[in-house]
Amino acid sequence: MIQKWIAEIEKDWGLEHFDFKKALIKRDASAIKTTEYKMEMEWFPAGAEMEDESNPPGTIYAEVNFTYGILTSFIVVMSEDSREDPPLLQSPKLDDVVGWVELNIGLKYDSDFRLRRKDKDGDCTEYFFSSIINGRKVSPGGHIEVKVNERGCIVFYSLFGFFHALYPEIEVKHEEDQSTVNMDEIIEKQVVLFGVPEEDGYQLLYGVDEEFIDAVHKSVVLFWNKEDSAEEIRISDKIVGTVWEQFYESQKISEEEMSLNIPHSDCLPISGDENSEFVKVISNYLKVHRPNESGKWQVENIERLNGLLHADVVPVNDADRIVDKFRFLYDANEHELLYVLDKREMLSQMNQLPTFDVKVTKDEALELLEKDIFFEQYYLYDFNKKVLRPTKRIDCHEFVNAVTGEKVRD
Numbered sequence: 001m002i003q004k005w006i007a008e009i010e011k012d013w014g015l016e017h018f019d020f021k022k023a024l025i026k027r028d029a030s031a032i033k034t035t036e037y038k039m040e041m042e043w044f045p046a047g048a049e050m051e052d053e054s055n056p057p058g059t060i061y062a063e064v065n066f067t068y069g070i071l072t073s074f075i076v077v078m079s080e081d082s083r084e085d086p087p088l089l090q091s092p093k094l095d096d097v098v099g100w101v102e103l104n105i106g107l108k109y110d111s112d113f114r115l116r117r118k119d120k121d122g123d124c125t126e127y128f129f130s131s132i133i134n135g136r137k138v139s140p141g142g143h144i145e146v147k148v149n150e151r152g153c154i155v156f157y158s159l160f161g162f163f164h165a166l167y168p169e170i171e172v173k174h175e176e177d178q179s180t181v182n183m184d185e186i187i188e189k190q191v192v193l194f195g196v197p198e199e200d201g202y203q204l205l206y207g208v209d210e211e212f213i214d215a216v217h218k219s220v221v222l223f224w225n226k227e228d229s230a231e232e233i234r235i236s237d238k239i240v241g242t243v244w245e246q247f248y249e250s251q252k253i254s255e256e257e258m259s260l261n262i263p264h265s266d267c268l269p270i271s272g273d274e275n276s277e278f279v280k281v282i283s284n285y286l287k288v289h290r291p292n293e294s295g296k297w298q299v300e301n302i303e304r305l306n307g308l309l310h311a312d313v314v315p316v317n318d319a320d321r322i323v324d325k326f327r328f329l330y331d332a333n334e335h336e337l338l339y340v341l342d343k344r345e346m347l348s349q350m351n352q353l354p355t356f357d358v359k360v361t362k363d364e365a366l367e368l369l370e371k372d373i374f375f376e377q378y379y380l381y382d383f384n385k386k387v388l389r390p391t392k393r394i395d396c397h398e399f400v401n402a403v404t405g406e407k408v409r410d
Helices: 002-012 094-105 183-190 240-250 272-289 318-322 343-350 362-369
Strands: 019-029 035-044 060-065 070-076 113-121 124-133 136-139 142-149 154-161 191-198 201-208 219-222 297-305 308-315 326-331 336-342 374-382 387-395 398-401 407-409
Touching (some): 002 019, 002 035, 094 113, 094 124, 094 142, 113 142, 124 154, 136 387, 183 191, 191 318, 191 362, 201 362, 240 336, 272 308, 308 318, 362 398
Parallel strands (some): 136 374
Antiparallel strands (some): 019 035, 035 060, 060 070, 070 154, 113 124, 124 142, 201 398, 219 297, 297 308, 326 336, 398 407
8 A cells, every 4th residue: 555655646746756765654633533544755856865854955745644545745845846747737726726636635616625815925826725515614624725836836735624525424414493592692702801912011802702602611610628738749740742752653553553443542532530530630730829719710621632631721700811721731641740831820921911901891892893793604513423513603803902992803
């Protein structure tokens, strides 16, 4: 399989005169938490060698998704293309780029993907596409980037994220009756106060916290008795980057190992014991570092990423989140806390914490934003039921300055 893909890419992309350097197979977690197998490959221009531990200009990088049998990346490093006879599109225009994607990936324009943005970069045109279903956006999203020069030669291509057409077994639910949803309540809840860092401090703005109208978030409010002694917390002295690198290395496998169908660890559900243990560790940590704030914090968004458990811990009071938030990384296998990001501590090192000189009320902000708030139709992947269901997402591109009352464009 490896040799087949290497030969095919060399033939199709004009790499006959390049030096093939390496290939590796890795186990990966998709955007919807399914296990996929991918192969990364590199070619150097003929006779070129590493320069200061970096690949030489003109290196070719490619990635193949074995699970779905498609090329997912092709990159000419630094856009320094030294291929003698690269394949050319008819032109660098949108229609020809779309035709190439449809032919090579099997996705259909205006059915599976659509243009989101088009940019110019020197003599190259960059196209950015995003996934759709029945004309709606999708969450999690899928993205395609293609960069093509004036000759019609592709020098950058990348497909990542979720495209439903590549997962034909996933059911798409029909429109559901959402007449019972109180849109006014959602608007009132989602208009919140933001703190935007600036050079001389903070700008306080009212804006819409984007959310799906029927989203259900699991959160746990933390309570403790400050008089009781906190249990000992095992804090690792490992460097997060090193742990992530070791985890990445552990996902490199052989062609034979693919047949074992071992799931990527990030695709495994978080057990009740793991969840309880992590919440208890977080509670003990806050008991030590914020002893007088029992009942003022909640744990949310626990997920498994790069082999570690991650959690956001935020104040129950929305306004306090401008300057206060924690991010915890926990190694459930070793039962030790790996890293804690303390937003208040980080901000205090960067600049002065903002004073909340708010002169505009939330009701006044709501009135100013009312005509600018909109609900966009989506298909949302349900990770529990493993189906795509229709919903709507609240959004707004305008903000209101909480001090002056002026409207600010995103």
